[in-house]
Amino acid sequence: MVPAVEIHDLHKQYAGGVVALKGINLTVPVGEFFGLLGPNGAGKTTTIGITTGLVRPSGGFVKVLGYDVVSQYRQSRRRIGLAAQELNFDWFFPIEELMILQAGYYGVPRKVARQRTAHLLELFGLSGKRRVKPRELSGGMKRRFQIARSLVHDPEILILDEPTAGVDVELRRMLWSYLTQLNQEGKTIILTTHYIEEAEKLCDRVAIIDHGRIITEGSPQKLMAGQNGDGLTITIDSWTEQTARALEGYDFNFTDGHIRILIPQPELRLTEIINQLTSAGALVQDVAISHSTLEDVFMELTGHGIDE
Ligand code: ATP
16 A cells, blocks of 8 residues: 655755755655654744655655655645744634635535534534734634644645644643544644654654664563663661562662662562562562653753753
8 A cells, every 4th residue: 555655865955055864765644643843943834844745855856755855745735724933924814714715716516615614613613713913813723723724625635734833731731632532533633742652642653863864663561661760669667688689680779778670661570579688588668660751762862862
């Protein structure tokens, strides 16, 4: 089956000389919820820009459902709904009208456009605002409108560039649930983000991008497995030779009354370890389970945090 998006050896050098992409390869299958995770300046927006035909690649190619984004621009572009990082509305028309106009650019008949607009405004909780101009919407409503508008020509693929940057927690959760629903209904979704939690929560698969290169890719679960963040921290009353013996075979250290054991899926071994410690005469006072995050993966692979 032809992939939703295929990116092959993509390079981009901007006119000023900045090299934004240094040979990116990615394949996003139809139906996937895919995340491009990376810090500011990593090359995410450039990748989206090329995929949507706004930026010219310097080398390599991108295909959208088999159509080359440069030589078959019209065929590829109409399959994508884009919610860009910046809000770029025509501020002087009511939002309903703007959506119908946008549908028109893509050749959607006016009657169909009206029905779809009504449905999307309803879905995004904006029906009551349909005759309002974008500048009269709250910040959160503008974001919702932007996504609703990107869907009006019923594209197979929805691309969102940092959809929840700068939005409050409540709206972020609301957007997450809209996006999950759209994906479940069959849309391929690609988003860029520098929010680790967003990538972990939403994405089937994530590619980590840094300095114009893909560092790694896989499901969040796969990327997080085997990181050193998985483990148990157990507080005991006193450390003896017997306690040390009880933990033989584990990767552990003991400092200030806390035993730190590195172990994948720590919850599965918790009871066993507590029993061993108790049998060895230790009094267990506290137990904490920790799990790796994509932040740990990012740190491990790039040597710096995502917000640095
Ligand atoms: P952010 O999350 O901050 O948008 P990003 O990962 O999307 O970051 P890009 O916007 O793709 O990163 O930028 C990658 C690099 O290319 C940066 O060094 C940026 O300064 C540079 N760049 C982006 N657009 C242009 C442009 N139009 N002209 C020159 N350089 C650019």
